[in-house]
Amino acid sequence: MSKIKPSKGAPYARIVGVGGYRPTRVVPNEVILEKIDSSDEWIRSRSGIETRHWASPEETVAAMSIEASGKAIADAGIDARQIGAVVVSTVSHFSQTPAIATEIADKLGTDKAAAFDISAGCAGFGYGLTLAKGMIVEGSAEYVLVIGVERLSDLTDLEDRATAFLFGDGAGAVVVGPSREPAIGPTVWGSEGDKAETIKQTVPWDTYAAEGHTKFPAITQEGQAVFRWAVFEMAKVAQQALDAAGITPDELDVFIPHQANVRIIDSMVKTLKLPEHVTVARDIRTTGNTSAASIPLAMERLLATGEAKSGDTALVIGFGAGLVYAATVVTLP
Numbered sequence: 001m002s003k004i005k006p007s008k009g010a011p012y013a014r015i016v017g018v019g020g021y022r023p024t025r026v027v028p029n030e031v032i033l034e035k036i037d038s039s040d041e042w043i044r045s046r047s048g049i050e051t052r053h054w055a056s057p058e059e060t061v062a063a064m065s066i067e068a069s070g071k072a073i074a075d076a077g078i079d080a081r082q083i084g085a086v087v088v089s090t091v092s093h094f095s096q097t098p099a100i101a102t103e104i105a106d107k108l109g110t111d112k113a114a115a116f117d118i119s120a121g122c123a124g125f126g127y128g129l130t131l132a133k134g135m136i137v138e139g140s141a142e143y144v145l146v147i148g149v150e151r152l153s154d155l156t157d158l159e160d161r162a163t164a165f166l167f168g169d170g171a172g173a174v175v176v177g178p179s180r181e182p183a184i185g186p187t188v189w190g191s192e193g194d195k196a197e198t199i200k201q202t203v204p205w206d207t208y209a210a211e212g213h214t215k216f217p218a219i220t221q222e223g224q225a226v227f228r229w230a231v232f233e234m235a236k237v238a239q240q241a242l243d244a245a246g247i248t249p250d251e252l253d254v255f256i257p258h259q260a261n262v263r264i265i266d267s268m269v270k271t272l273k274l275p276e277h278v279t280v281a282r283d284i285r286t287t288g289n290t291s292a293a294s295i296p297l298a299m300e301r302l303l304a305t306g307e308a309k310s311g312d313t314a315l316v317i318g319f320g321a322g323l324v325y326a327a328t329v330v331t332l333p
Helices: 040-049 061-078 102-108 121-138 193-198 207-212 222-245 264-270 291-307
Strands: 012-021 025-028 051-054 085-087 114-118 142-153 169-179 188-191 198-200 219-221 255-256 315-322 323-332
Touching: 012 061, 012 102, 012 121, 012 291, 012 323, 040 198, 040 264, 051 169, 061 102, 061 142, 061 169, 085 102, 085 121, 102 114, 102 142, 114 121, 121 142, 121 169, 121 188, 121 291, 121 315, 121 323, 169 291, 188 222, 193 198, 193 222, 219 323, 222 264, 222 315, 255 264, 255 291
Parallel strands: 085 114, 085 142, 255 315
Antiparallel strands: 012 169, 025 051, 142 169, 188 323, 198 219, 315 323
């Protein structure tokens, strides 16, 4: 018989606070068109994007995360010292080590919270949320801060007609805490590494340094392949998450998919046969694709505008580079 004492965590976990930060600079499509042969009409029709936010030198990954996290902590009504762990999902923090989460945890005033980064692309928020739920139920933390943050303007090739218009910058954060009832459903997640080449960094860092490339690495993708995968495969994953949570489309209040492309979002809504009463996040129109930040940013905006309300049942799904994905049903804070 094991001598290890059982964990004394909470029976369940829930999102108790949400916050977001968008850089002050708003970039319309006209700016993108200065370097690519396209049109505002084409960009809007293909992606739904009208504007995006780009960070200034002062709006670093850490600075944006701290702003979003401060709002989430205030929304949760807790003190930063109650946070037991900080999980940051990002692909645009350029220092291999230490994790940017450690700096964020310190500057927020946590009491030596565990802190680490994860790299799961556009599914990173869902991965972080799942880890947070596990920590709270297991008992290693009472509250966990989950941050999705990107400065994708640093990794955008403005001369690549296929991707120049897609990406934006920003940070979204949630505080996950204990709950007496289920409020974060089972996660349906996974990866399809055989499709990893469809979204990738153009040049690995070691190759970039060794071969003396003059063009900074950027994110590239095979748009049609990604579109087909997202539309056909991710709708199945979203349905699996609904089934795992015991929720029917009619019982759903809000749908918050990764903000990759408005056509993908609309196709998923149609495939899932979501009723008209379900509020669908389309934050991509003014925020662009912010990868790991897109779901918490969209969640924060829906709650701030009153399009969604506390207690609503929401389906969230992220999918992207890897190819990785994560979907779950949550109760909004």
